[in-house]
Amino acid sequence: xxxxxxxxNLSATPQTRxxxxxxxxxxxxxxxxxxxxxxxxxxLILVAAVVVYxxxxxxxxxxxxxxxxxxxxxxxxxxxxxYREMSSxxxxxxxxxxTVIWVTVGSISQFILGMITALALHRSLRxxxxxSVLVLIPWLLPSVVSANMWRLMLDSRLGVVNEILxxxxxxGSGHAWFTDPSTALYEVLAVELWKxxxxxxxxFLAGLYAIPSEYYExxxxxxxxxxxxxxDITIPMLMPVIVGAMILRVIGLFNSxxxxxxxxxxxxxxATETLSLYGFQTAYxxxxxxxxxxxxxxxxxxxxxxxxxxxxxxGVTKE
Amino acid sequence: xxxxMATPADSSTTVVYEQxxxxxxxxxxxxxxxxxxxxxxxVVALVVIYAMAPIVWTVLTSFKTEKQIVTANFTWxxxxxxxxxxxxxxxxxxxxxxxxxxAIVTAMTVAMSLVxxxxxxxxxxxxxxxxxxxxxxxxxxxxxxxFTLLLIPLFIMLRNLGLFDTHFGLxxxxxxxxxxxxxxxxxxxxxxxxxxxxxxxxxxxxxxxxALVRIVLPLARQGIAATTVFIAIGAWNEYVWALLLTTxxxxxxxxxGLQLMVGEFQMxxxxxxxxxxxxxxxxxxxxxxxxxxxxxxxxxxxxKG
Numbered sequence: 001x002x003x004x005x006x007x008x009n010l011s012a013t014p015q016t017r018x019x020x021x022x023x024x025x026x027x028x029x030x031x032x033x034x035x036x037x038x039x040x041x042x043x044l045i046l047v048a049a050v051v052v053y054x055x056x057x058x059x060x061x062x063x064x065x066x067x068x069x070x071x072x073x074x075x076x077x078x079x080x081x082x083y084r085e086m087s088s089x090x091x092x093x094x095x096x097x098x099t100v101i102w103v104t105v106g107s108i109s110q111f112i113l114g115m116i117t118a119l120a121l122h123r124s125l126r127x128x129x130x131x132s133v134l135v136l137i138p139w140l141l142p143s144v145v146s147a148n149m150w151r152l153m154l155d156s157r158l159g160v161v162n163e164i165l166x167x168x169x170x171x172g173s174g175h176a177w178f179t180d181p182s183t184a185l186y187e188v189l190a191v192e193l194w195k196x197x198x199x200x201x202x203x204f205l206a207g208l209y210a211i212p213s214e215y216y217e218x219x220x221x222x223x224x225x226x227x228x229x230x231x232d233i234t235i236p237m238l239m240p241v242i243v244g245a246m247i248l249r250v251i252g253l254f255n256s257x258x259x260x261x262x263x264x265x266x267x268x269x270x271a272t273e274t275l276s277l278y279g280f281q282t283a284y285x286x287x288x289x290x291x292x293x294x295x296x297x298x299x300x301x302x303x304x305x306x307x308x309x310x311x312x313x314x315g316v317t318k319e
Numbered sequence: 320x321x322x323x324m325a326t327p328a329d330s331s332t333t334v335v336y337e338q339x340x341x342x343x344x345x346x347x348x349x350x351x352x353x354x355x356x357x358x359x360x361x362v363v364a365l366v367v368i369y370a371m372a373p374i375v376w377t378v379l380t381s382f383k384t385e386k387q388i389v390t391a392n393f394t395w396x397x398x399x400x401x402x403x404x405x406x407x408x409x410x411x412x413x414x415x416x417x418x419x420x421x422a423i424v425t426a427m428t429v430a431m432s433l434v435x436x437x438x439x440x441x442x443x444x445x446x447x448x449x450x451x452x453x454x455x456x457x458x459x460x461x462x463x464x465x466f467t468l469l470l471i472p473l474f475i476m477l478r479n480l481g482l483f484d485t486h487f488g489l490x491x492x493x494x495x496x497x498x499x500x501x502x503x504x505x506x507x508x509x510x511x512x513x514x515x516x517x518x519x520x521x522x523x524x525x526x527x528x529x530a531l532v533r534i535v536l537p538l539a540r541q542g543i544a545a546t547t548v549f550i551a552i553g554a555w556n557e558y559v560w561a562l563l564l565t566t567x568x569x570x571x572x573x574x575x576g577l578q579l580m581v582g583e584f585q586m587x588x589x590x591x592x593x594x595x596x597x598x599x600x601x602x603x604x605x606x607x608x609x610x611x612x613x614x615x616x617x618x619x620x621x622x623k624g
């Protein structure tokens with residue numbers, strides 16, 4: 001019952017009962033099908049308009065020259081020209097490398113802090129209910145506000161962080177954050193950690209509550225220690241949640257450059273450029289929609305490749 | 320002890336997140352348990368401070384005068400509280416207009432996602448039909464499309480339709496990522512309502528849609544409220560799409576306006592902090608109201624599949 005019970009409790013979605021047992025099963029089935037599709041039509045039309053069509057159009061666009069600021073150019077077909085350009089674009093190489101760091105370091109650091117927080121909150125002491133709500137707040141805040149809160153705290157002259165670190169003698173006065181190419185990406189990752197670690201806490205805490213306490217009791221009787229219980233019970237029981245939460249977070253990190261856009265805009269140089277940020281800026285700042293579309297297609301393939309490998313390795317295809 | 324196991328069937332709004340509050344800790348020895356409780360308390364206290372410190376600091380800054388912010392002697396807590404920043408923000412910056420734009424776009428996004436999402440989620444929850452699982456997986460896969468791949472064609476589409484820089488146009492593009500989420504969450508909530516109740520109502524001569532409106536929706540109201548708040552937060556917070564799809568003359572929303580206020584030099588930190596605080600108040604209130612149902616709904620929407 002182990003794993004089944006977990007997913008069942010987590011989702012709190014008991015399957016609807018089989019309705020075909022009624023006497024006129026065939027009638028209700030036919031009537032049901034028609035209704036089922038009818039009710040889906042509005043959502044399908046909307047998804048076709050705002051998801052399917054744009055994706056196809058975006059792929060189509062990646063084979064064309066399309067510059068918004070030069071309408072006289074038209075939209076000539078240029079085949080794989082953009083892709084050829086991409087393969088020799090040093091910024092793309094830099095962005096790919098940064099994306100790997102951004103996603104790997106980001107997801108692992110958020111996973112660790114999220115897990116530690118969930119394990120602590122799971123002890124359900126007094127005040128922990130309020131605490132579990134408070135730690136979620138950064139995750140719900142708009143990135144514009146989050147990023148600027150940190151920019152205020154990290155300001156080289158007025159920032160409270162510099163004030164504290166300066167007094168402790170850890171940094172010199174006027175230390176400017178996000179300006180050193182070798183550390184800027186990690187500094188933004190620290191902000192990203194604050195913003196999103198609670199995403200993991202949310203899922204893991206729910207997962208922890210779904211583990212029957214008998215498992216731990218039995219294990220305690222056997223005399224196993226805390227680490228052993230964590231390794232032998234907690235981790236295996238949480239696995240479905242871990243796998244699911246991890247992929248959502250990786251997609252989130254890969255796909256949302258808001259914090260980077262606000263804090264560094266990809267700079268200094270291209271030190272904090274990631275693939276999605278570069279794609280957006282190519283469209284937003286250079287109006288080169290064709291090249292931006294090609295970059296997006298590359299991003300799509302990266303994400304798909306990751307997902308396929310991840311699903312294979314983690315073996316979650318059972319569900 | 321057995322009773323402490325989560326009971327899956329009673330209601331979808333069961334608060335899984337905090338279910339075992341009443342459960343006693345599982346430590347084998349009283350002393351080690353106390354030790355772990357102490358460790359947990361310290362960890363939780365530190366994490367709460369970490370999570371809340373920037374927010375508290377921003378609140379404090381919003382009540383400081385410019386002199387207190389830009390000063391050689393560091394001011395921790397404002398010695399005198401001033402509301403000047405809020406007044407300046409309201410009078411001078413056109414911020415109320417930006418907030419209004421955001422409110423309109425958010426309302427439109429919620430309305431579209433909720434109406435269309437409700438009937439779709441109901442269909443998926445109640446019927447077994449060909450392509451059902453595929454459809455749900457597709458709604459998940461949508462998240463995997465890079466946003467720029469969608470954003471650029473949507474920009475062109477909105478311009479061709481004359482919807483560029485309009486509230487409706489922006490709201491329409493927000494359904495791209497919010498409708499799938501809405502369907503997933505609502506399906507989870509509908510699954511938690513026993514179909515027997517509708518059957519009884521249909522025996523009494525009610526139609527399918529009648530049963531949905533009269534029976535299911537009232538029972539799922541907490542879940543629907545949670546979904547509404549989550550979608551509203553998503554639309555209210557959104558920055559990057561609005562940056563490309565709106566201008567100062569039209570439907571520009573507050574996140575874009577706030578970011579543009581951030582000048583290169585001489586940041587008006589007091590006013591910026593005030594605008595940040597004003598914009599996140601609706602989020603905090605909404606979250607506080609639906610917090611329990613929201614958390615369980617996210618679990619249903621996110622983890623499965």
